[in-house]
Amino acid sequence: MNNFEYLRAESLGQAAAAAADPATKIIAGGTNLLDLMKYNVERPSRVVDITRLPLKDIAETEAGGLRIGALVPNSDLAYDERIKARYPLLSSAILAGASPQLRNSASTGGNLLQRTRCYYFYDTATPCNKREPGTGCPAVHGQNRIHAILGTSQHCIATHPSDMCVALAALAATVHVTGPNGSRDIAFGDFHRLPGDAPEIDTTLRPGEIVTAVELPPEGFAANHTYLKLRDRLSYAFALVSVAAALRQEGGRVVEARLALGGVAHKPWRDEAAEAMLAGKPASPESFAAAADHLLRDAKGHEHNAFKIELARRAIVRALGQAAAGTPQSQTDKRIR
Amino acid sequence: MPTDPDGPPRSAGKLALTITINGEVRHLSVAPTTVLLDLLREHLGLTGTKKGCDHGQCGACTVLIDGRRVNSCLVLAVMKDGAEVTTIEGLATNGRLHPMQQAFVEHDAFQCGYCTPGQICSAVGLLGEGRARTPDEIRELMSGNICRCGAYVNIVAAIEQVMGAEDSRSAAA
Known part of the structure; x- marks a missing residue:
């Protein structure tokens, strides 16, 4: 990896002032950033270590939800008793992803900011509009089995790799950020x-803005939820398709x-x-099938990933069924019921 | 090391690092780019920790930092100033193998042995977490350690043995 200047942030x-420089990267868990730096995909001239900042608590909010500090490790979040009891969908999604070692290091904020695992993004010998804007997207006509079927453009068909974020989207979380011009909140769906x-831009963060916390609203859908993840091996692999489903029901009706x-x-x-x-x-x-059809109304497959459309349709129906029955997918016993 | 009179350490040169490794406090000087795995192997001669993929995908480099298992290939050494690191070399005490090491030997839980230090450190971390009870749970929570020889059956058996011994000890207590 290229040499860089190291700064341990004390506030x-x-x-935020340091991060406003585009050649600066913030580091917390480092599990994605260092991976990318070793491949020369990321080449920051300065790395700012924020791990000594006081962003490590999970606290009750006045609204009755929870505020998760950006530096809470993924494992601590997944196993937190309040998260397990009130937001089991979030706990389940986190435990569906990565490995225990990675979850011990990876932070809440970093999970939101991890980059795609598109092969071409990672391979500096190939063009990639996300890595080098304007160079083209080899995935559109290349190896695209793991790529996107919704919301793509001719410039990029990469997917976001996170499981945790799928649950946070379903739970309608809010992202708290602080930057050189103060603090603001971003609805998870807008983050x-x-x-x-402009596929090189993953998020709506402005220069220098740092994720400080993720806030969960009071409703956690603890009774009827599931996180169903389908992948090429049973553990420690990224999703081909995953579904976070949550329901409130009365008398057999949603x-x-x-x-x-x-x-x-x-x-x-x-x-x-x-x-x-x-x-x-x-x-x-x-x-459930009608909702699945509607969700996938604009889905578009490429040469190797068209299977994802039918896989997603069936996964949505199955996940909603699991949620309705109150039998969430186990992340240990991988049989899908 | 260039210093900023107004701020904390800030340097592209060597940085001071105090880190406890297997119970021994070390005062070191490292480059910002030095990864914990390379510090252990190349700078300190602790070659028990293995470099497999170097990208957090295989688990061969697993060590315990402040008691938690992590991939040492994805840790900047300088970020762990003040931390306590335990590697495979630090598990035995007074010449006696750690129970997990002993169980791996008894169950022949390896073939080539390259992944073994990471498997054992990960299994020790797993025990400390106390979240695995069943073989399914052991398998899932050991999924961050790949064994290309395929010794998984015996690895699970070794871990089950140590867990069982711990359970009977706590039941007797």
Whole structure:
């Protein structure tokens, strides 16, 4: 990896001021950044270590939710008793991803900011609009089995790799950020962006802005939820398709639904129109199939990933069924029921 | 080391690092780019920790930092100033193998042995976490350690043995 200047931030203000320089990278867990630096995909001239900042707590909010500090490790978050009891969807999604070692290091904020695992993005010998804007996207006509089917552009068909973020999208979390011009909140659905003609930009963060916390609203859908992840091996692999489903039900009817997909788009793909279709409907396979069809109405396959459309359709129906039955997918016993 | 009179350490040159490795406090000077795995192997001669993929995908480099298992290939050494690191070399005490090392020997839980230090450190971390009870849970929570020889069956058996011994000890206590 290229040499860089190391700065240990002693305050958020200092870190944000430093991060405004595009050649500077913030480091916390480092599990993605160092990986990318070893491949020369990321070549920062300065790395700012924020791990000594006080962003490590999970606290109750006045609204009745929880505020998760950006430096809370993924494992601590997944196993936190309040998260397990009130937001088991989030816990399950985190445990579906990575490995125990990586989850011990990886931070909450870093999980949001991890980059795509597109082969071409990682391979500096190939063009990539995300890595080197304007050079082209070999994935569109290349090896694209793991790529996106929703929200793509001719410039990029990469997917966002996170499992945790799919749950956070379904739970309608809020991202708290602080930058050189102060603090603001970003609705989770607005935090990640679609590639359009600027796939090099993953999020709506402005220069120097640092994620300080992720806030969960009071409703956690603890009774009826699931995180169903489908992948090429049973553990420690990125999703081909994943579904976070959550329901509030009364008398066999859906009152409120949440539905977000991973592995299918440049961002966690939550579809509020598909969710709205389920409200007031019986919690039945027919309703679920109609919502799945609606969510996938604009899905577009490429040479190797067209299978994802039917896989996603079936995964949505199965996940909503698991959520309705109150039998969430186990992340240990991988049999899908 | 160039210093900024107004701020904390800030340098592209060598940085001071105090780190405890296997119980021994070390005062070191490292480049910002030095990764913990390379510090252990190349600078300190602790070659028990193995470099497999060097990208967090295989688990061969697993060590314990402040008791938690992590991939040492994805850790900047300078960020762990003040930390306590335990490697495979630090598990035995007074010439006696750690129970997990002993169980790996008894169950023949390896073939080539390259992944073994990482497997054992990961298994020790797993025990400390206390979240695995069943073979399915052991398999899932050891999924960050790849064994290309395929010694998984015996690795799970070794871990089960140590867990069982711990359970009977706590039941007797």
